[in-house]
Amino acid sequence: MADFIINTDDNVYIPAEDSYLLADNLEIEKGQSVLEIGTGSGVVAMYASRLTDRITVTDINFDACGLARKNFEENNIENIEILFGNLFEPVKNRKFDVILFNTPYLPTEEGEVLEDTINYAFDGGINGRKVIDMFLNEVGNHLNDGGTVQLIQSSLSGNDETLTRLDELGFIAEIKASEHFFFEDITLINAYKI
Template sequence: MPDFIINTDDNVYVPAEDSYLLADNLEIKKGQSVLEIGTGSGIVAMYASRLTDDITVTDINFDACELARKNFTENGIENIEILWGNLFEVVENKKFDVILFNTPYLPTEDDEVLENTINYAFDGGLNGRKVIDLFLNEVGNHLNDGGIVQMIQSSLSGNDETLARLDEMGFIAEIAASEHFFFEDITLINAYKI
């Protein structure tokens, strides 16, 4: 599937079906500004770089920022700004046309928490919503009017709850795509800020 060189790192999420569900369904127009939260290996941002030149990525995992930098360099991509930090803290006063996030959506018991930085990619807390809800609390402040949020989550982490929250916030939200796996559906939620 990937038509990019993808280096991996044991401490960084390896692109999987959820990554490509987002990458294959990007709604980005030329010239739009894009923010990807939790870029990991950078794979989604690399696909985005074919659609626009104004891309910023963040990750709470410093190893991910370094791996993304390496992947961008090896693929000759120079138009992506990489910022190390949690969610929106490193883009405090900025707004974007498109915000992308493959969320850490797995419901995680205390004894399932991993000790290394890879944990950030998976750990959604007990109900899978720990990071999703923090993201939803702030996303409206960083999205331009007419913009779109594209986020990946799991049926295990409450798609209806996310759609309801987005609706309350004035977005028009829908499940735009999904893939079924053994015990869950991985879903792409598109939310339009009108």
């Protein structure tokens, strides 16, 4: 699958099964505007760039923004806007047709928190939902009517809780794909704004 040049950095999440679960199942139509939260190395956005030319990515990790820029340049991808910041802060008053997010979904105890910026990539707080819930609370404000949200999370961070919350927010949501690993399922949840 990796037919892009993908540089990595010790401070940035290295693309793994969850990245490709999202990249393999993108639901993006030509001309749609796309926002990817937490782009990391930029690999998902690179696959999205084959489907549309209106892409914005954000990351709270400054190293990730730099690495994504390098990866886009080395793959001659020029249609992706890179913004530094947490979740939707960099796109305050903007709306998109598709929003993508490979969430930091690992339940993380206080003693497991790392001092490095790589911590942003996986630290989901005690129950794995710290960032997921912040994302869900805001996502509807940044999605056009009829838009789609695609997010990756783990069964350890409460799939049913996410589906219920999306339902309460007026979305039609479903688990679109999943992969089983040792002690968890990594799931792709698709939600459609009615």
